[in-house]
Amino acid sequence: xxxxxxxxxxxxxxxxVVVGLVLLANSTxxxxxxxxxxxxxxxxxLVGLYALVASGFRNVGGxxxxxxxxGAWQAVALDLVTxxxxxxxxxxxxxxxxxxxxxxxxxxxxxxxxxxxVDLVAIFGGRNARVTSNRFxxxxxxxxxxxxxxxxxxxxxxxxxxxxxxxxxxxxAEITVPRGWxxxxxxxxxFGGAEDERPRREIEHxxVDLVxxxxxxxxxxxxxx
Numbered sequence: 001x002x003x004x005x006x007x008x009x010x011x012x013x014x015x016x017v018v019v020g021l022v023l024l025a026n027s028t029x030x031x032x033x034x035x036x037x038x039x040x041x042x043x044x045x046l047v048g049l050y051a052l053v054a055s056g057f058r059n060v061g062g063x064x065x066x067x068x069x070x071g072a073w074q075a076v077a078l079d080l081v082t083x084x085x086x087x088x089x090x091x092x093x094x095x096x097x098x099x100x101x102x103x104x105x106x107x108x109x110x111x112x113x114x115x116x117x118v119d120l121v122a123i124f125g126g127r128n129a130r131v132t133s134n135r136f137x138x139x140x141x142x143x144x145x146x147x148x149x150x151x152x153x154x155x156x157x158x159x160x161x162x163x164x165x166x167x168x169x170x171x172x173a174e175i176t177v178p179r180g181w182x183x184x185x186x187x188x189x190x191f192g193g194a195e196d197e198r199p200r201r202e203i204e205h206x207x208v209d210l211v212x213x214x215x216x217x218x219x220x221x222x223x224x225x
Contacts, residue, residue, distance in 0.1 A: 011050075012121060012142050013167070019043070038077050044070035051123035051146075062124030062146065064096045110151075118164070122146030122171065131155055138163040138210075143171030143219065151176045153225075158209055166214035166221050168192070177210060179225045186213040187221050194221040 026033040048067035072086045111129040118139035120127050123146055130151040141148050141164060150164075153176055166173050166187060177183060182204055187194035194216050212221065 012123075012144065015047075039074070041070045041074035041077060045074065047123060051121070051125060054121045054123075065093060066124050068092060068096055118150060120148050120150065122148045135159070136162050138165075140164065141166045141168075141173045141175075141214075143168045143173050145170045147172045147174070149174045149176070152181075152210075153178050161208050161211055163211045163213065166212060166216065168214070168216045168219040168221055170218045172220045172222070173216075174222050174224060175210075175212065176224045180205075181209040181225075182207060183210045183212065183223050184208045185221070185223065186211060187216050188214070189216045189221075190218075192216040192219045192221075196223040198223060198225045 022033045022036060025031040045067050048063040048070065051063040051066075072081075072089070075081045076083055076086055111127065113129050113131045114133050116133060116135045116137045118129065118131065118141070120129055120140070121142040121144075123142075123144045126147045126149070128149045130153075132154055134155065135157045136152060136155040137160070141150065143166075148171075150173070155178065164175065177198075179198075183196055183198075185194050185196060194212075212223065214221070
């Protein structure tokens with residue numbers, strides 16, 4: 001039996017749902033979950049680690065800073081160190097930022113995608129990917145306090161309408177498509193925007209090449225060529 005890999009978007013959404021259920025149980029008095037609040041910083045540490053792994057360690061600056069800050073916050077919450085001791089270690093953040101710059105120079109700034117689907121997540125950082133295969137069917141983009149740039153201009157074959165689901169919260173997604181593509185946007189914006197920034201042309205075919213759907217809150221989704 002073949003098993004499908006859980007997408008980054010499903011993993012992030014599932015984690016948010018779990019946190020929401022814990023908060024709901026406490027606010028409604030259904031169950032006392034206040035003891036878990038002490039470990040909230042550990043959740044941010046996990047988010048930072050997940051962002052590192054999901055980006056293939058191409059996005060390191062934001063996640064490393066998040067891990068360092070949340071880790072120090074957790075240590076103070078557990079009374080392992082004092083707040084003054086943590087503040088005395090603030091130069092560590094400068095070291096982390098320096099390392100992120102070095103690692104960013106070592107690794108390619110543009111991430112090649114060789115498959116026919118994309119699954120990109122940017123959390124407290126950025127992702128810049130380019131689909132290098134001729135065939136493309138769609139995928140998912142998740143940007144939480146980050147930005148994703150996806151380039152589809154190398155795609156020359158579409159067996160059917162490609163579909164990309166975007167979740168952008170305090171972040172943005174920019175999708176660059178071939179000039180002749182007909183793109184349909186079905187993104188729900190809340191205190192944000194979703195638009196096709198390409199100039200209109202006199203000759204356009206009726207067939208929809210790409211459908212961009214999803215949700216955008218306090219951010220933006222844009223289509224370019």
